[in-house]
Amino acid sequence: MAAADVTRTIDAVWRIESTRLVAGLARFVRDVGLAEDLAQEALVAALEQWPEAGVPDNPGAWLMATAKHRAIDRLRRADVHRRKTEELGRDLERRGEADLPDLAAEAADPFDDDVLRLIFTACHPVLSLEARVALTLRLLAGLTTREIARAYLVPEATVQQRIVRARRTLAAARVPIEVPEHGELPERLASVLEAIYLIFNEGYAATAGDEWLRPELLQEGLRLGRMLAPLLPREPEVHGLSALMELQASRARARVGPDGEPILLLDQDRSRWDWMLVGRGLVALERAYATGGAVGTYTLQAAIAACHARARTAEETDWVSIVALYDGLAQVAPSPVVELNRAVAVGMAYGPAPALRLVDDLADEPALSAYHLLPTVRGDLLEKLGRLADARAEFGRALALTENARERSVVLKRIAGCSA
Numbered sequence: 001m002a003a004a005d006v007t008r009t010i011d012a013v014w015r016i017e018s019t020r021l022v023a024g025l026a027r028f029v030r031d032v033g034l035a036e037d038l039a040q041e042a043l044v045a046a047l048e049q050w051p052e053a054g055v056p057d058n059p060g061a062w063l064m065a066t067a068k069h070r071a072i073d074r075l076r077r078a079d080v081h082r083r084k085t086e087e088l089g090r091d092l093e094r095r096g097e098a099d100l101p102d103l104a105a106e107a108a109d110p111f112d113d114d115v116l117r118l119i120f121t122a123c124h125p126v127l128s129l130e131a132r133v134a135l136t137l138r139l140l141a142g143l144t145t146r147e148i149a150r151a152y153l154v155p156e157a158t159v160q161q162r163i164v165r166a167r168r169t170l171a172a173a174r175v176p177i178e179v180p181e182h183g184e185l186p187e188r189l190a191s192v193l194e195a196i197y198l199i200f201n202e203g204y205a206a207t208a209g210d211e212w213l214r215p216e217l218l219q220e221g222l223r224l225g226r227m228l229a230p231l232l233p234r235e236p237e238v239h240g241l242s243a244l245m246e247l248q249a250s251r252a253r254a255r256v257g258p259d260g261e262p263i264l265l266l267d268q269d270r271s272r273w274d275w276m277l278v279g280r281g282l283v284a285l286e287r288a289y290a291t292g293g294a295v296g297t298y299t300l301q302a303a304i305a306a307c308h309a310r311a312r313t314a315e316e317t318d319w320v321s322i323v324a325l326y327d328g329l330a331q332v333a334p335s336p337v338v339e340l341n342r343a344v345a346v347g348m349a350y351g352p353a354p355a356l357r358l359v360d361d362l363a364d365e366p367a368l369s370a371y372h373l374l375p376t377v378r379g380d381l382l383e384k385l386g387r388l389a390d391a392r393a394e395f396g397r398a399l400a401l402t403e404n405a406r407e408r409s410v411v412l413k414r415i416a417g418c419s420a
Helices: 003-029 032-053 061-075 079-096 113-122 129-139 145-152 154-173 180-203 215-230 236-249 275-289 298-311 318-330 336-350 350-358 373-384 387-400 407-420
Strands: none
Touching: 003 032, 003 061, 003 113, 032 061, 032 113, 032 129, 032 154, 061 373, 113 129, 113 180, 113 215, 129 145, 129 154, 129 180, 145 154, 145 180, 145 215, 180 215, 180 236, 215 236, 236 275, 275 298, 298 318, 318 336, 336 350, 336 373, 350 373, 373 387, 373 407, 387 407
16 A cells, blocks of 8 residues: 555544544543543554554554553653552453454444543533633544634644643543543533534634634534434433534535525525434434433524424424524523524514514623624614614624624625615
C-alpha cells in the first residue's frame, strides 16, 4: 500500500477508534489528559510504523495495546506513580495480553461503559460550558483543535487553552472517570445534554460568521446524540434531545437558498426535507414518551418540531397544539426565550394583535436586551398589523444586534419591504 494510502487509512481509523481508545485508556490510567496524550502517542507510532510494516488486521486493538504499553512504561519511570504502576502491572499479569480489547469484534456494540464514563467526564459541571464543548469535540468527536477553532471562528490557541484548562481542572478537582451514581445522574446528565445541544445548535444556526449553517457541528451533535441514546435507554430526555436534533436537522437542505441565504421555516420547500431523519426523530420522540419518565424541555421542544414535521405544507401546521406545547414548556423551564417563541405561535394561531401584547410584556426583560429575535418578532407582528414605520424601526434594532452575515441579509430585506 502506498504511503499516502496508509496515511488516509490511519486518518480513517483514528476517526472511528479515537473515542473508544481514549475512553478505554482513561479508565485504565484514571486521567483524561494522560489518556489523550497516550492515544496521540499511539497515533504517532502508527504513522511511523504502518507505512513500512503494513496496517494491522485489527488497527484499533493495535492502537490500544501500543498506548497501554506506553502507559506502563511511563508509569514505571515516574516514582510518584509507583503504586499505580504496580496495580496496573498486576492487573495486566492477571489478565494477560490476550485480554486486550478486540475493538473490531465490538463494532456491533461500540458504545460501551468506557465511552459513557468519558462522556460524563468531558461534560462534568466543574468545567465551564465552553470548556465542556471543546473537550467533548476533542475527545468524543475526534476533532483537532484547528477544526474546532474553525467551526467556532476563534483562534486555535483559544481552543487549545480551553482544553488544557479543562484537563487541569478535572485533575485538580480529582474528578473520577466514572458514570455518576443514580442520585447524581439528573444534574450530570443535564450538563451532558446541554453541551451536546450547544454543539448541534451552533451548527444549525451559527451565531456569527458568514454562513448560517455549519454542517460539521450539526453532524457532530447528531452523532453524539445517537451515541448517547443506546447508553441511557431509560432516560427520556436523552431520547428527547435526539428527537429534537433529528427533526431539526431534517430541514437543513431546505434552510439555505442557492446563494447561501437563510430560508425561514414557513417559506421552506418541504419536499427538500430529509424524511429519513424525520422518521428517526419521530421514533426517538416515541421512545422518550415510552420511558414513562417526566417530560422535559428537550422532549417538549421535539414535540413542537414534530408538529411542523407532520405538516406537509406550512398552512397545515397545527399552531393551536404548538401553543399548548409551549404552555407546557413554560411550566417546565420558564424563560423569556420560551415566552417569545410562545408569542410567535400565538400569533400564528390567533393573530398578530394578541401576540404583540405578549411580546410587549417582554420588552424590559434583561435576558432579551441583546437578543436580536425580540425586535425581529416584534417587527414581524407590526408589519402584519400594517404599522410599517414601527416595523421598520424594530427591524433596524434587530439589524444592530445580529452578528451572522446571512441573518443580517434577511433583516435588510425586511427593512426594504417595510420601506417599499
